[in-house]
Amino acid sequence: MAEKSNVPAAPQFPGMPRDFAARWENAYVRAFKQAEVNHPGDDTEQRAVATREANRLFAVYEPESYEEAMAIESWKVLHRDEFGTELRVVTIDGKKYRFPLPARKAEAASKGGAPANGAGKV
Numbered sequence: 500m501a502e503k504s505n506v507p508a509a510p511q512f513p514g515m516p517r518d519f520a521a522r523w524e525n526a527y528v529r530a531f532k533q534a535e536v537n538h539p540g541d542d543t544e545q546r547a548v549a550t551r552e553a554n555r556l557f558a559v560y561e562p563e564s565y566e567e568a569m570a571i572e573s574w575k576v577l578h579r580d581e582f583g584t585e586l587r588v589v590t591i592d593g594k595k596y597r598f599p600l601p602a603r604k605a606e607a608a609s610k611g612g613a614p615a616n617g618a619g620k621v
Contacts, residue, residue: 506531507550510557512591514574519556527553559590565598 509523530552534545559575562568568579568588578589581600588596 509553512574516574523553523556526556557591559592559594561594562588562596562598565601568596568598 506524506527509520509527511520527549531545531549534548538544538548557575559571560567562571565586568586571579571588571590573579575591576588577591578587580587584600586598586600588598590596
């Protein structure tokens with residue numbers, strides 16, 4: 500059985516909510532107990548399954564717009580900055596996104612230029 504002392508420490512990110520590590524550890528323990536049933540005697544696979552399942556808590560939903568990218572919790576973002584006419588975002592899962600800045604997009608449309616088509620995942 501997964502004992503509290505055998506549970507690895509949760510990954511830490513600056514600004515992460517205080518209770519998140521406890522939620523991660525609880526998810527690990529639940530997944531480990533199920534993995535013991537699904538993979539009896541295979542400690543390596545049990546730990547791998549439990550870690551994978553607990554890490555699902557770190558999932559960042561893929562933003563589809565500038566507004567959604569700005570709404571991502573700050574601790575789930577490694578980098579979020581304006582560069583030229585776009586917002587560039589890198590999330591804790593390593594995914595990169597680019598979205599046109601709303602003000603500059605409107606400026607380009609009013610000048611008769613086509614809006615940038617670089618929205619979405621990089």
